[in-house]
Each structure stands twice: as C-alpha cells, then as structure tokens.
Amino acid sequence: MSDNANDVTELGVAAIRDGVAKGDFSAREVAEAFNANVAAAGELNAFIVATPDMALEAAGRVDADRAAGKALGKMAGVPIGMKDLFATNGVQTTAASHILEGFSPQYESTVSQKLWDAGAGMLGKLNLDQFAMGSSNETSYFGNVISPWRRNDGGNAPLAPGGSSGGSSSAVAARLCPAATGTDTGGSIRQPAAFTGITGIKPTYGRCSRWGIVAFASSLDQAGPMARDVRDCAIMLEAMAGFDPKDATSLDMPVPEWEAGLTADMKGKKVGIPREYRMDGMDADVAKSWEDGIAWLRDAGAEIVDISLPHTKYALPAYYIIAPAEASSNLARYDGVRYGLRDLPEGAGLQDMYAATRAAGFGAEVKRRILIGTYVLSAGFYDAYYTQAQKVRTLISHDFKNAFTECDVILAPTTPSASFALGEKSGDPLEMYLNDVFSVPASLAGLPAMSVPAGLNREGLPLGLQIIGNAFDEQGVLNAGLALEQRAGFTAKPEKWW
Numbered sequence: 418m419s420d421n422a423n424d425v426t427e428l429g430v431a432a433i434r435d436g437v438a439k440g441d442f443s444a445r446e447v448a449e450a451f452n453a454n455v456a457a458a459g460e461l462n463a464f465i466v467a468t469p470d471m472a473l474e475a476a477g478r479v480d481a482d483r484a485a486g487k488a489l490g491k492m493a494g495v496p497i498g499m500k501d502l503f504a505t506n507g508v509q510t511t512a513a514s515h516i517l518e519g520f521s522p523q524y525e526s527t528v529s530q531k532l533w534d535a536g537a538g539m540l541g542k543l544n545l546d547q548f549a550m551g552s553s554n555e556t557s558y559f560g561n562v563i564s565p566w567r568r569n570d571g572g573n574a575p576l577a578p579g580g581s582s583g584g585s586s587s588a589v590a591a592r593l594c595p596a597a598t599g600t601d602t603g604g605s606i607r608q609p610a611a612f613t614g615i616t617g618i619k620p621t622y623g624r625c626s627r628w629g630i631v632a633f634a635s636s637l638d639q640a641g642p643m644a645r646d647v648r649d650c651a652i653m654l655e656a657m658a659g660f661d662p663k664d665a666t667s668l669d670m671p672v673p674e675w676e677a678g679l680t681a682d683m684k685g686k687k688v689g690i691p692r693e694y695r696m697d698g699m700d701a702d703v704a705k706s707w708e709d710g711i712a713w714l715r716d717a718g719a720e721i722v723d724i725s726l727p728h729t730k731y732a733l734p735a736y737y738i739i740a741p742a743e744a745s746s747n748l749a750r751y752d753g754v755r756y757g758l759r760d761l762p763e764g765a766g767l768q769d770m771y772a773a774t775r776a777a778g779f780g781a782e783v784k785r786r787i788l789i790g791t792y793v794l795s796a797g798f799y800d801a802y803y804t805q806a807q808k809v810r811t812l813i814s815h816d817f818k819n820a821f822t823e824c825d826v827i828l829a830p831t832t833p834s835a836s837f838a839l840g841e842k843s844g845d846p847l848e849m850y851l852n853d854v855f856s857v858p859a860s861l862a863g864l865p866a867m868s869v870p871a872g873l874n875r876e877g878l879p880l881g882l883q884i885i886g887n888a889f890d891e892q893g894v895l896n897a898g899l900a901l902e903q904r905a906g907f908t909a910k911p912e913k914w915w
C-alpha cells in the first residue's frame with residue numbers, strides 16, 4: 418500500500434467499477450495491485466489461501482468483455498476476498514477448522530457464484546473464527562488474524578479484528594481488498610466491521626442464499642457484504658442477494674435496486690432509540706458516539722423517538738442456547754467419512770473413528786458449542802432450555818414488531834467496546850460472548866442491520882454505530898447508514914506497519 422493518490426487499492430467498489438467501465442485503468446491492473454497488497458501482508462494472517470491467478474483470470478474476462486463492447490456486471494473488475502465459509506469450486510474451503518483442512522468442494526456457493534457472475538474476481542479465502550464461532554478471530558485453526566489498527570499509546574499490542582469475519586474486516590481495513598464477503602449469525606459482519614472502521618450489512622434473513630455456506634446455526638446464518646462505505650455495501654449486496662430454490666428459507670422476492678435508491682435525506686423518518694441498550698457502566702466513548710449518531714440523524718431531518726425493546730436482556734442468553742443447539746446438529750456431519758480429516762486409529766471401529774476424528778478436528782470453542790448444544794437439546798433439558806429460548810426469541814421478535822409501529826429504523830451502538838488486545842478475553846468465554854450483546858437481538862429477529870464507522874475512541878480505535886431496520890427494509894437501513902456516514906466523515910485509516 419502506498420500513499421500515492423493514484424493507488425487503485427485506495428479505491429472502493431463503486432470507484433473501481435466506474436473506473437474500469439470508463440477505461441481509467443484496466444481490471445487487470447486493479448487485480449495486480451490488490452494481489453501485491455495481499456502478498457505483502459502475511460503478518461495480518463487475513464487470508465488462509467491466496468488465489469491471485471483467479472483474480473487475474475476474472476479481470477481478464479472483464480477487460481475482454483469491455484473491449485468487445487459487452488455489458489459489464491455490477492461488480493465488474495472488482496477483486497474481493499471470500500470468507501472461507503463459502504464453498505468455492507476446486508479451492509480449499511475449511512471454515513478455519515482442521516476437520517475440513519484439505520477439503521476442496523466440487524461446487525460453488527450460490528452467493529459466491531453470483532458475485533463471479535457479476536464480474537468480481539477472487540483474491541483468496543479469508544481467515545475467520547473456526548466455524549464462525551467467536552468474536553475476535555482467535556478460534557481459527559490457521560492462527561489469529563491481526564487487526565491493522567493499533568492503539569495510540571505507542572504500544573504495539575496486536576489487536577482483535579473482531580469475529581467471526583475477522584479476515585474480512587482486517588483485509589478490507591488494510592486495503593488488501595476493496596470488499597469482502599462476511600456471514601453474520603449473531604454479529605459476525607457488524608462487530609468486526611465496527612472494530613476495524615469499515616461498513617457491513619447483514620440483510621434480512623433469507624435475502625442471501627445459504628446454499629454452499631458452511632452451516633453454523635441455520636435459522637440465524639446470513640451472508641452480507643463488508644466494504645469501506647455504504648454505497649459499496651449496497652452494490653455488493655445487490656449482487657449477492659436473490660431467491661434460490663436450493664435454500665428452503667430463501668426469500669422469494671425481487672432484489673431492490675438499493676444503490677439507485679440511496680438517499681441521506683431522513684426527512685419524515687423516525688429513528689428509535691432503544692432505552693434497554695443504555696446499559697449500566699456503558700463505555701463513555703461508546704455512549705458519546707451514540708449521542709453523536711443521534712445528533713447526526715436529527716441533522717439529516719429525522720425525528721428521534723424513545724422506544725422500548727423490553728426483552729433485550731434475554732437476547733444474549735437465548736442466542737447462546739439456540740446457536741449452539743443448531744450447531745451441535747449441523748456439525749454432526751463432520752464424522753471422518755465424507756469430508757476432510759479422518760483419524761482412524763489402528764484396529765479402530767466406526768465409533769472410534771468418529772470420536773478420534775472429531776476430537777482431533779474440532780477446536781476447543783467448537784467443542785464447547787457442541788457440548789452446550791447437545792446438553793440443551795437432550796431429553797431432560799430440552800423444554801427448560803431450548804423450548805424456553807425459542808419462546809424468548811418470539812418475544813424479541815414481537816418487541817421489534819411493536820417498535821417498528823413507532824419508528825422506521827433503530828439506532829444503537831454496534832458493540833459495547835472498541836477492539837481489544839488478542840488474548841485479553843479469550844480465557845473467559847462469557848466475557849467474549851458479551852461482545853455480542855447489541856448485535857444478537859436483530860439476528861434472533863431476522864432483521865437487517867448494519868454497522869457504520871462513527872469515529873475513534875480515546876485510544877485511537879474505531880467505533881461503529883448500528884442501524885437496525887424492519888424486515889425487508891435494507892433500503893431504510895442503508896439510507897440511515899449513509900446519513901450517518903456523511904456526517905461522521907470517517908476518513909481515519911490504520912497506519913501501515915505490516
């Protein structure tokens with residue numbers, strides 16, 4: 418990365434797409450520049466596998482199409498990073514787990530295929546928390562991802578890029594790619610975006626097909642874009658979304674033209690401020706950035722209203738029952754028979770092979786989730802935990818339903834704090850889970866939610882503001898995000914040290 422104003426790696430999705438279409442530069446030049454940044458950033462450990470040739474091939478197709486006068490796709494000439502949770506045909510797909518090491522799918526996930534069809538190219542597969550379980554990218558079998566950001570205290574403590582899409586957030590913030598895919602089950606797009614000063618949106622559950630995405634908790638998993646600004650997210654989400662008969666929960670609705678619909682004018686819109694998100698002992702910088710956000714949306718013409726989401730405090734405990742329950746079921750398929758790792762001790766039978774493979778293949782956090790999930794689904798405890806959590810989930814959805822009779826979108830912090838040092842929270846799972854306190858309610862309700870950079874805290878680290886919208890109202894979320902973005906004027910970027 419250089420500070421050269423002509424450096425294409427400083428450009429986002431829209432600027433690259435438009436520049437390629439106009440002929441200011443070729444798609445190949447763009448791919449080469451990002452390939453070089455990826456190759457030079459090994460210290461961040463953002464990629465599990467780099468695929469420079471695939472980026473060049475896709476760029477070559479776009480340049481040839483342009484030369485032939487053919488229409489170009491929405492993402493034409495834009496090289497991206499692909500979270501290693503998306504199955505990519507012929508390219509190792511691991512979910513950052515040893516149990517899938519060496520697994521090369523024979524098929525392409527629907528979302529990644531749509532991106533390639535729109536003219537994007539793949540720079541590589543991005544690191545993540547193992548099976549997308551985590552908030553700091555410290556559970557990957559392939560090592561921690563390091564945030565490009567550092568505190569302004571002169572110390573060089575390596576910081577968490579957030580999780581589980583930590584490779585995606587680190588890579589976009591460090592200009593290794595203009596955009597990346599993420600997935601969000603309980604906050605994994607929004608929290609890492611907030612930690613690294615970038616933008617990410619989790620659409621309404623069902624907008625993006627889950628087909629070919631390694632399943633964590635199927636009733637919550639949703640893909641979405643992570644990029645440097647709201648417009649770039651709108652463009653990429655248009656390319657990713659759409660009905661897919663191969664996913665039974667896919668929304669059979671047309672994909673709106675979100676980019677064309679962007680406006681930062683909030684006149685006539687009501688923004689709800691949920692009083693239950695104002696927690697005791699809230700970080701002062703987070704509280705201040707929330708106040709800034711309120712002032713910015715008011716300035717954009719919105720009316721600010723107090724709202725109540727009374728069951729908020731039950732969201733985190735309900736999530737940490739439902740998500741592990743679904744995970745314990747989804748991860749039963751990794752048995753050493755069909756995918757990746759097989760550990761077959763001398764003279765062992767089938768059961769021994771299952772046990773040995775799973776013991777060797779899954780990391781500690783994944784095992785914890787499987788054990789919790791198996792426990793809450795077991796005959797004696799099912800009603801007390803799983804059924805109860807499902808009831809709470811319904812109440813949380815009702816809270817939002819009621820709130821959206823009084824407001825159009827909801828504004829809240831994305832996370833209770835800025836990024837923390839690696840190792841600072843990894844010893845205490847509960848402390849790690851608390852990171853998700855503001856992000857899981859929207860996940861449980863299946864609602865679109867986005868994080869937009871709001872400023873820096875006293876340590877010089879980014880903070881994010883979260884917009885939660887009603888089901889199917891990604892446009893309302895993006896527009897409020899744009900209003901925040903224009904007023905926040907966030908231009909900070911990490912100083913290059915890698």
Ligand code: GLN
Binds near residue numbers: 551552602633
């Ligand atoms: N941090 C949350 C968890 O560990 C959310 C992860 C996600 O959204 N994939 O479950």
